[in-house]
Amino acid sequence: MVKRKAPDIAVGRLPLYLRVLNQLLEEGRTTTNSQEMGTRLGLSPAQIRKDLSYFGGFGRFGAGYDVAYLCEQLRRILNLERTWPVALVGAGHLGHALANYGRFSEGGFEIVAVFDDDPSKIGSPLGRHQVLDAAQLERVIQEQGIVIAILAVPLQAAQAVADRLVAAGIKAILNYAPVRLKVPNDVKVQEIDPVARLQHMAYYLEADDAAMDDGEA
Amino acid sequence: MVKRKAPDIAVGRLPLYLRVLNQLLEEGRTTTNSQEMGTRLGLSPAQIRKDLSYFGGFGRFGAGYDVAYLCEQLRRILNLERTWPVALVGAGHLGHALANYGRFSEGGFEIVAVFDDDPSKIGSPLGRHQVLDAAQLERVIQEQGIVIAILAVPLQAAQAVADRLVAAGIKAILNYAPVRLKVPNDVKVQEIDPVARLQHMAYYLEADDAAMDDGEA
Numbered sequence: 001m002v003k004r005k006a007p008d009i010a011v012g013r014l015p016l017y018l019r020v021l022n023q024l025l026e027e028g029r030t031t032t033n034s035q036e037m038g039t040r041l042g043l044s045p046a047q048i049r050k051d052l053s054y055f056g057g058f059g060r061f062g063a064g065y066d067v068a069y070l071c072e073q074l075r076r077i078l079n080l081e082r083t084w085p086v087a088l089v090g091a092g093h094l095g096h097a098l099a100n101y102g103r104f105s106e107g108g109f110e111i112v113a114v115f116d117d118d119p120s121k122i123g124s125p126l127g128r129h130q131v132l133d134a135a136q137l138e139r140v141i142q143e144q145g146i147v148i149a150i151l152a153v154p155l156q157a158a159q160a161v162a163d164r165l166v167a168a169g170i171k172a173i174l175n176y177a178p179v180r181l182k183v184p185n186d187v188k189v190q191e192i193d194p195v196a197r198l199q200h201m202a203y204y205l206e207a208d209d210a211a212m213d214d215g216e217a
Numbered sequence: 218m219v220k221r222k223a224p225d226i227a228v229g230r231l232p233l234y235l236r237v238l239n240q241l242l243e244e245g246r247t248t249t250n251s252q253e254m255g256t257r258l259g260l261s262p263a264q265i266r267k268d269l270s271y272f273g274g275f276g277r278f279g280a281g282y283d284v285a286y287l288c289e290q291l292r293r294i295l296n297l298e299r300t301w302p303v304a305l306v307g308a309g310h311l312g313h314a315l316a317n318y319g320r321f322s323e324g325g326f327e328i329v330a331v332f333d334d335d336p337s338k339i340g341s342p343l344g345r346h347q348v349l350d351a352a353q354l355e356r357v358i359q360e361q362g363i364v365i366a367i368l369a370v371p372l373q374a375a376q377a378v379a380d381r382l383v384a385a386g387i388k389a390i391l392n393y394a395p396v397r398l399k400v401p402n403d404v405k406v407q408e409i410d411p412v413a414r415l416q417h418m419a420y421y422l423e424a425d426d427a428a429m430d431d432g433e434a
Contacts, residue, residue: 077420078417172419188421200295
């Protein structure tokens with residue numbers, strides 16, 4: 001399979017390309033090129049062409065890309081021609097925001113079940129859902145053939161819940177708990193940690209001060 | 218300055234090291250090493266030692282690291298010895314979750330003002346805050362010397378709000394809108410896009426099916 005050759009970092013940029021193409025479509029555009037996509041994404045045109053080249057030839061040299069065609073191809077490559085049912089675990093503030101997040105469905109995903117183990121939350125409405133008892137996690141995941149889960153539980157509970165998700169058949173976890181989950185090799189995990197992102201940027205805030213000190217020396 | 222030499226990708230991993238060290242501290246541990254940290258993070262010990270080497274010598278060869286000392290040094294390097302005041306723009310479901318997110322303060326950040334331009338939200342309580350009129354954005358940011366903002370507004374409003382934030386003096390933006398913001402070179406942006414992360418993982422879900430097909434051939 002040609003697609004096996006693509007490095008993970010290139011795969012990770014495909015959703016960004018798809019995002020830009022969708023925006024171009026909404027603007028009524030029919031063609032684009034790597035230069036324009038690069039400008040919109042802050043990436044070099046060469047990077048974009050190289051990433052896309054792992055997956056096939058999507059444009060004629062000099063003629064650019066057909067927006068609708070490339071969009072369709074990227075959705076195919078990323079397996080987004082179907083809608084993936086998703087289990088959300090955790091019905092706190094974050095779970096609430098995620099259950100009400102409008103972009104999942106247009107992106108190819110639909111939260112079909114929300115779980116929590118807090119008796120005060122079980123049975124209460126959340127977005128278009130009713131919070132289910134976490135004790136039913138395995139049954140619902142297996143019955144509905146769900147392979148993607150979003151983990152929005154406290155740090156202390158995260159690994160134990162992840163273990164249960166994996167045992168129930170989950171193959172991809174979007175993890176909001178600030179811990180690197182231990183999972184088998186065939187399970188993918190992506191982590192979202194806003195604190196780590198802020199800390200990353202804080203490093204440079206001081207670097208600016210240092211730069212000014214240098215200037216005075 | 219020694220710290221200038223560090224590549225951004227190494228800087229971006231420091232918060233993960235800090236996270237692990239904090240967890241070790243909570244477990245009452247006093248020493249660790251790159252092997253143990255690597256196991257907890259799914260990174261190679263060599264990677265961790267190399268990343269840390271950009272910033273100084275934090276352990277004696279063979280003796281490992283003093284957890285409290287390395288923790289303190291990483292906080293110093295990342296400029297987290299102070300608490301950074303943060304402006305949050307957008308008081309929808311996501312803004313609500315962010316305003317109630319407990320980990321910001323322990324990470325070195327405090328949301329000090331929440332803004333929205335929706336008259337039905339302005340003045341209403343959100344976490345420990347009262348939602349301010351977005352018209353006051355510039356005044357509050359300047360008066361309070363805020364340089365970090367979290368952007369949790371709809372896609373269509375994101376660039377215009379970012380322009381206002383930058384003009385008001387913001388130097389770091391955590392962007393939840395699915396668009397690559399255009400900002401001056403001295404402003405840092407980190408993007409959080411859960412849909413892109415799910416799409417990245419969906420690529421591999423199909424790869425598994427393909428692998429099974431291959432097996433049958």
